[in-house]
Amino acid sequence: CDAQIIPVVLGSKGEILEAVLKRFDEMSLADPQNLPELDHFTRVAQRNEAIPGYLVLSVNMLGVGISPSNPAHQSVAARYEVLRQGTAAVLKERSGELTDPIDPLDEATLTVAAWDGLQIISLYLSEGLGVGDLISRHADMLRGSMAPAGDVFWVSPPTEARAHFDLPVGYEPGRQRRAAIVDTAIELFCSQGYHGTSLRGIADQLGVATSTLT
Secondary structure: OOHHHOOOOOOOHHHHHHHHHHHHHHHHOOEOOEOOOOHHHHHHHHHHHHOOOHHHHHHHHHHHOOOOOOOOHHHHHHHHHHHHHHHHHHHHHOHHHOOOOOOHHHHHHHHHHHHHHHHHHHOOOOOOOOHHHHHHHHHHHHHOOOOOOOOOOOOOOOHHHHHHHHOOOOOHHHHHHHHHHHHHHHHHHHHHOOOOOOHHHHHHHHOOOHHHHO
16 A cells, blocks of 8 residues: 555554545545446455455454444444445436336445455455456346346255264263353354453353353
């Protein structure tokens, strides 16, 4: 990144990360005076994939602000709203190209949510996911130039893969303790965020020593 785009007043790594993402977002948002075509989203997704480390930065930024009590939460929420409204403006302007009527804001909400989900999934696939290509397919479906892929959303894994998850591990008391730890962790992760939750916090919630968790 060009160091000149980072204001010198930024004093923390989190603030610098937010400024970098803001600069990328400014390149993505539609100009209200000259709203782009639907393929604009494809180009943005392809650009994001081509920037080394961008997807990791984006996911980290969203993770930092996931808890409402986190200072970054309001900033991330505002970012989402700007992206959602900007996407809705493009969809509304280009509604004449679509085969079926849509609610621009509803469709924008789904598009932004799906886009983030695809970017996260792509980080876990060694062969990549081609987020830009998938966004392009979605735009084509909205225009009626491509039929939906179908209604199958889940393909059951092979029997040998399922066996790994179905096999009980350890004795029953140990499994019950593990389940209690996981349930408590879920509760705290949801209320405090992953980064705001400590092992000590989970242990305190369970009323046990931290060493019991390991």
